Amino acid sequence: xxxxxxxxxxxxxxxxxxxxxxxxxxxARWCPPNSSCVNSTACRCLPGFSASSGEVFTSPxxxxxxxxxxxxxxxxxxxxxxxxxxxxxxxxxxxxxGYELASGAPVxxxxxxxxxxxxxxxxxxxxxxxxxxxxxxxQGSYTCQCLPGFKLNPRDPKxxxxxxxxxxxxxxxxxxxxxxxxxxxxxxxxxxxWKPIPGSPNGPNNTIxxxxxxxxxxxxx
Numbered sequence: 001x002x003x004x005x006x007x008x009x010x011x012x013x014x015x016x017x018x019x020x021x022x023x024x025x026x027x028a029r030w031c032p033p034n035s036s037c038v039n040s041t042a043c044r045c046l047p048g049f050s051a052s053s054g055e056v057f058t059s060p061x062x063x064x065x066x067x068x069x070x071x072x073x074x075x076x077x078x079x080x081x082x083x084x085x086x087x088x089x090x091x092x093x094x095x096x097x098g099y100e101l102a103s104g105a106p107v108x109x110x111x112x113x114x115x116x117x118x119x120x121x122x123x124x125x126x127x128x129x130x131x132x133x134x135x136x137x138x139q140g141s142y143t144c145q146c147l148p149g150f151k152l153n154p155r156d157p158k159x160x161x162x163x164x165x166x167x168x169x170x171x172x173x174x175x176x177x178x179x180x181x182x183x184x185x186x187x188x189x190x191x192x193x194w195k196p197i198p199g200s201p202n203g204p205n206n207t208i209x210x211x212x213x214x215x216x217x218x219x220x221x
Contacts, residue, residue, distance in 0.1 A: 030060035034089065048089030079114035081140070098140030132160040132184065149184035176209040 027037035034049045042056050045064035051057050052065075069076050069091040070084035078084045078093035085092055092107040095116035101108060102115035121128055121142040122135035129135045129144035136143045146152055146160035153159040165172050165186040166179035173179045173188035180187045190196060190209035200208040 028058075032063045034064040034066075046089065077111045078108075079111035079116070081116040082108075082114055096140065128158070130156075130159045132162075133158070147184065149186075172205065174206070174208050177207050 028041055028043060031037055031043035034046050035043045035051075036046060038044050038056050042058045043051075043062070043064075044056050045051050048067055048069075049064040050067050051062045053059060053062050066086070066088055067074075068086045070086045076084050076091060076093070081099045082093050082095050085094055093109065093111075093114070094107055095101060098119055098121075099116040100119050102117055108114060118137070118139050120137045122137045128142065132150045133144045133146050136145050144152070144158045144160070149163055149165075150160035151163050153161050162181075162183050164181045166181045171179055172186065176194060177188040177190050180189055185204070187204045188207045190207060194209035194211050196202040197208050197210045202208070
């Protein structure tokens with residue numbers, strides 16, 4: 001009683017924030033992949049890429065395409081026994097199959113670094129050829145050479161199969177004997193009832209025989 005109420009109007013505190021009209025950027029937003037910015041207004045392709053309009057470009061429609069260093073007019077020379085292989089934004093040289101770098105490295109940059117040398121597959125892979133054959137190293141490759149009495153299988157150039165000398169079309173034995181094929185060789189035993197002539201060579205495949213009555217022939221069939 002006797003008092004009075006006093007009301008104070010509420011105050012709103014406003015914080016003023018300055019908002020820039022444009023956000024500065026360090027690079028033109030339209031620069032394509034595989035490029036870098038030039039003065040915030042233009043673009044330049046990264047090494048290994050190029051644009052059709054030149055080194056520095058300002059067109060949003062331009063793109064940076066891979067340079068094929070292995071193709072003319074700027075084809076890289078990798079040297080003898082090597083090929084150039086293009087990659088995205090770069091390239092490298094590799095030895096052709098059958099060759100390798102002396103250092104064992106997988107790739108190199110140019111002809112000056114070329115140390116490609118023949119790989120001796122016969123030493124590197126001791127069982128590269130199959131049974132009844134020997135490995136012959138050649139420049140950049142190798143061959144499998146069959147042992148005497150064997151021939152290459154046409155379906156498998158690493159496989160040698162037995163040669164049946166008795167069915168080659170001409171009898172290799174004297175006609176007093178018959179041909180008996182074995183794996184990798186043949187023999188000429190006497191016909192039944194015949195025996196080797198004393199003093200003849202009488203080796204496994206040059207036997208000459210005579211009948212029990214002493215008859216024989218000196219001709220081969």
